[in-house]
Amino acid sequence: MTAINQAVSETEEYVTIIAPTLSGVMGQFRARGLAAAGYAITGQAARHHFEVADPAGSRDLFDGSAMVAATFRRAAR
Numbered sequence: 001m002t003a004i005n006q007a008v009s010e011t012e013e014y015v016t017i018i019a020p021t022l023s024g025v026m027g028q029f030r031a032r033g034l035a036a037a038g039y040a041i042t043g044q045a046a047r048h049h050f051e052v053a054d055p056a057g058s059r060d061l062f063d064g065s066a067m068v069a070a071t072f073r074r075a076a077r
Contacts, residue, residue, distance in 0.1 A: 010076060011075060011076050012073055012074070012075060012076060013073070013074050013075075013076050014042070014071055014072065014073050015034065015039060015071070015072045016069055016070070016071045016072075017029060017069070017070055017072070018048075018050070018062075018067045018068070018069045019067065019068055020065075020067060020068065021068055022045055022068050022070075024068070025045060025068050025069070025070045026070075029070070029072065034072055037074065038074040038075070038077075039072040039073065039074045040072060040073060040074070041070055041071070041072055042071045042072065042073045043071065045068055045069065045070035046068065046069065047066045047067070047068055047069075048066065048067060048068075048069050049064065049066055050062060050067065050069075
């Protein structure tokens, strides 16, 4: 890890919420009280296909179904 990347990771925290719908993502954002905890969305929430890479190759998550993901950021406390 470079000094720049390390400095960013020590000063910021991220949470990504994945759900079948945008309303599901935002419902979890509200239910977890992330706004009150200082989190704000980092960019556009969008539909994604997720894969996990491992030494044997990659595999689909969520049975290959597209899910909506949104990432939220706050400055570390």
